[in-house]
Amino acid sequence: MLKNESSTARDRALDDPRPALPPIDVEEFRKVVRSRRSIRRFTDEEVPGRILDDCLELAMLAPNSSNLQPWEFYVVSTPAIKQRLAEACLGQNAARTAPVLIGIVARTNTWRANSQRNLDEWPEEKRPGIVEKYYSRIAPLHYNQGPLGLFGLAKKAAGLAVGLRRPVPRGPYSPCEMKVWAAKSTALAAENLMLAARAHGFDSCPMEGFDDHRVRKILGVPRDGIVIMVLALGRRAENGVYNRQYRFAPEDFIRRL
């Protein structure tokens, strides 16, 4: 459940910096992953608020780039808005039948504010010098692309020059690379959200087939936001799975070095 919402990150941090690792039944985890399918039809059953909140909390515990948390979740359950959103999702069954739709959005312009916030909300008594330096000096250089992406280009040139002699961190070097950067961390959270729903006995359908212009307008997504998916969430209907799950041969996707 979401903790006291007015607390700061420091309040919410666990007391023990290195809590003991709990024993985990791996088979329970396998069941979550293996029983997750993209569900195309849901029943009328609502998703209880406490379960939805738990799923969102687990989503936001995903690893993310430098703890800059470039994600946003637009949780739509008001029937009239949900109906408009389902239409913008081209009226597909998953969108029409789900009791909740969540627009999952990656932000490319929140890194600056969130760098500062990492300084303000650092969860330890003492803020190490490297942390101070990272969020106050390195991150602002690293993620800033400048007007027309010109600063990114300059960084790329510098990286190419210095990189001739020794390994250097590269990118993000362009507005496009910032989009990939933000979408990546946000997708990690989206996967947690889908698995959490499954662990709670509910199901989801991540949708990319939607009218991006209309979805942005309905949700009020800021200009720098990328709607990486609209997630349908609910109770799996009996006819909610359209076909057997299948994946191509693993050896075509795994290289061993």
Place this chain on the structure above:
Amino acid sequence: MLKNESSTARDRALDDPRPALPPIDVEEFRKVVRSRRSIRRFTDEEVPGRILDDCLELAMLAPNSSNLQPWEFYVVSTPAIKQRLAEACLGQNAARTAPVLIGIVARTNTWRANSQRNLDEWPEEKRPGIVEKYYSRIAPLHYNQGPLGLFGLAKKAAGLAVGLRRPVPRGPYSPCEMKVWAAKSTALAAENLMLAARAHGFDSCPMEGFDDHRVRKILGVPRDGIVIMVLALGRRAENGVYNRQYRFAPEDFIRRL
């Protein structure tokens, strides 16, 4: 464990198209997510091959765009190669100490071959007309950006025109949007992989701070591949966690409509 590697997707599909949902202990899942941290130092302990394979199999069960599986996993455990890769990861502790490093790569050019493969390996006796149409006619239009991305631009213009009257699917409209598209599905798999390792009692560190040029060369990543992260994998060392976990206040990331 990875199934018989010479089998086809159809062989590997479950017999029952709609298997009964297993009861799941949600607390076991919460433990997986909550105990996962980005680990900066690992012990010398190897990750057993069967556990690594199980993690990879669970990774590849992540949802992904139209089942086009745009992901690849470069599993590096040969000491000499691993050492070079750790140097390309700027010598950071997580990379130096981990017994296994995995380059997780998103491919933007495998969608065409994998569309055909979805037709060839469709897991049901009868291939529905809509599936036939999707992989043979819609996907090749939808993901193709054409030389210099010109076809993507034309699609964007058409979408703008038709979209004035009714909701239309939009994008990917550019090589950049294809990168976001591929990185997104691949990140969903990466999150499964990290959680699976945790469920098995192992840990991970997703790294973005690496020399992309050198990493691509060491791994032999094709031109269209994007290294979305290098994942360090191993047994958490006692000093593997540097600070308490913290997230900003959830209400700043959740909009309710």
